[in-house]
Amino acid sequence: MSDKHLSDSSELTEEQQREERYLARMKRKKEIIDQSIARADQDRGVCLVHTGNGKGKSSSAFGMVARALGHDMQVGVVQFIKGAFSTGEEAFFRRFPEVQYYVMGEGFTWETQDKERDIAAATKAWKQSEKLLNDENITLVVLDELNIALKYKYVDLQQVIKAVESRPVNQHVVITGRGAPQALIDIADTVTEMQVVKHAYQAGIKAQKGVEL
Amino acid sequence: MSDKHLSDSSELTEEQQREERYLARMKRKKEIIDQSIARADQDRGVCLVHTGNGKGKSSSAFGMVARALGHDMQVGVVQFIKGAFSTGEEAFFRRFPEVQYYVMGEGFTWETQDKERDIAAATKAWKQSEKLLNDENITLVVLDELNIALKYKYVDLQQVIKAVESRPVNQHVVITGRGAPQALIDIADTVTEMQVVKHAYQAGIKAQKGVEL
Known part of the structure; x- marks a missing residue:
C-alpha cells in the first residue's frame, strides 16, 4: 500500500x-x-486571568463584555486602581442596563501618593466584587486591574481565591493586571500572558482615544 | 546630607x-x-498587531471597538477565515450604525477543505479591508485573523503593508491572528504576543458563550 x-x-x-x-x-x-x-465537553463558568506587561489585558476583558452582551447576558465590571481619567469603554458600557459598572480606584497608585486612600478604595471595590461573585444573575464578572491591588496587598489574596472558587457554577470571571499571583494562576482555567513586543509610546506616540483611552 | x-x-x-x-x-x-x-507627545493613528497562541487577540481588538464607540468614532471590522458559527461580538456590534461589520470567511480553513474557496473568500475580505483603509471617516479598522490569511498566502503581504502604511494619518488599525509575519511586526507601532499559560479546553471545558463565542 x-x-x-x-x-x-x-x-x-x-x-x-x-x-x-x-x-x-x-x-x-x-x-x-x-x-x-x-x-472538551464540559459546560461551566470559567475563570480567566490576563497578565503580563503587554497591551490587551483590559481590552480583551472588555471584548468579552461585548460578546456576553451579544448573548443578552448580565455583566458586572469593577475597575480597580483606575478612575483618574474617563475611558472610552466606561462611557460605552454604561449605556447598557445589562452592565453594572463600578469604577472605584482613585487613579493609579503612583498618582495618589496616599497609601491609606488607595487601600480604602481597593477595599470598597473588593466588597462590590464579592457581591457580583455571589449573584447568580450575573454571567460575566470583570475584575479589571485586580492583580495590581493584590500585588500591593490592598486586597487579600485568600479572600479573592475563596470568592472566585465559590461563585455560581455558570458564572465567568476575568481578572486582569500584570503580575498575577501564582495561587490565582493555579485556580484559573485560562491564563494568558500578554507580552510586549513593542509599544507605540516607545516611539513617542501618546495614548490614543479608541486604543488606550 | x-x-x-x-x-x-x-x-x-x-x-x-x-x-x-x-x-x-x-x-x-x-x-x-x-x-x-x-x-510620548505624538498624536496619530497607530497600527497594532495581536499575535501569539494565547487567548485574547480578537477579544482585545473588540474591546478597542467598544472604546472607540465610547468616543463616537466610526469603526470598520473585517473578520477573515471565520464565519462558520455566529459569535457574540458580531451579534452585538451589528446593532451599531457606527460599525461596518463584514464577515467574509467560510469557516476555518481546516473546516472547508477547499483551498480555492478559501482564497476567493480571503480575496473578497481583503478588497473590503482596502476600502476601509482608504476611508478617512473610519477611525478604527479591525482586520481580525488577517495573519492566518497571510500565513497561507491567501492575501499578499506586500499589498497589506502598502495599504496599512498609506492609510489616513489618524486612523488606527488592529491586525490579529497567530503567526504575524515579521515584515508586519516591523511596520507596526504596538505589537503584543498573547502567550497561553493554560487554557480551559485542556481541562475538558468546551468553548463558552461570552468567553470564546
Whole structure:
C-alpha cells in the first residue's frame, strides 16, 4: 500500500504533490481540532486571568463584555486602581442596563501618593466584587486591574481565591493586571500572558482615544 | 546630607522606615511614568498587531471597538477565515450604525477543505479591508485573523503593508491572528504576543458563550 502510494506520487507533477500534501495536512489538522473539541465537553463558568506587561489585558476583558452582551447576558465590571481619567469603554458600557459598572480606584497608585486612600478604595471595590461573585444573575464578572491591588496587598489574596472558587457554577470571571499571583494562576482555567513586543509610546506616540483611552 | 539622612533614619521605627521607602519608591515610579508620558507627545493613528497562541487577540481588538464607540468614532471590522458559527461580538456590534461589520470567511480553513474557496473568500475580505483603509471617516479598522490569511498566502503581504502604511494619518488599525509575519511586526507601532499559560479546553471545558463565542 505504501509502495503503491509512492509509485503513484511519482507520476504526479510537483504542483499536484504539493496540493496532495496540503490536503493531507489540512485533513490532519481538522482531525486534531475535532478530537480536542470532542474531548472538551464540559459546560461551566470559567475563570480567566490576563497578565503580563503587554497591551490587551483590559481590552480583551472588555471584548468579552461585548460578546456576553451579544448573548443578552448580565455583566458586572469593577475597575480597580483606575478612575483618574474617563475611558472610552466606561462611557460605552454604561449605556447598557445589562452592565453594572463600578469604577472605584482613585487613579493609579503612583498618582495618589496616599497609601491609606488607595487601600480604602481597593477595599470598597473588593466588597462590590464579592457581591457580583455571589449573584447568580450575573454571567460575566470583570475584575479589571485586580492583580495590581493584590500585588500591593490592598486586597487579600485568600479572600479573592475563596470568592472566585465559590461563585455560581455558570458564572465567568476575568481578572486582569500584570503580575498575577501564582495561587490565582493555579485556580484559573485560562491564563494568558500578554507580552510586549513593542509599544507605540516607545516611539513617542501618546495614548490614543479608541486604543488606550 | 547623606550621613544626616542615615542618622535620621536610624531613629525611625521599622514601620516608619518601611513607609518612607514605600513613599520614595512610589514617588520615583511617578517620576518615571511622568517622564515617559512627557516624551510620548505624538498624536496619530497607530497600527497594532495581536499575535501569539494565547487567548485574547480578537477579544482585545473588540474591546478597542467598544472604546472607540465610547468616543463616537466610526469603526470598520473585517473578520477573515471565520464565519462558520455566529459569535457574540458580531451579534452585538451589528446593532451599531457606527460599525461596518463584514464577515467574509467560510469557516476555518481546516473546516472547508477547499483551498480555492478559501482564497476567493480571503480575496473578497481583503478588497473590503482596502476600502476601509482608504476611508478617512473610519477611525478604527479591525482586520481580525488577517495573519492566518497571510500565513497561507491567501492575501499578499506586500499589498497589506502598502495599504496599512498609506492609510489616513489618524486612523488606527488592529491586525490579529497567530503567526504575524515579521515584515508586519516591523511596520507596526504596538505589537503584543498573547502567550497561553493554560487554557480551559485542556481541562475538558468546551468553548463558552461570552468567553470564546
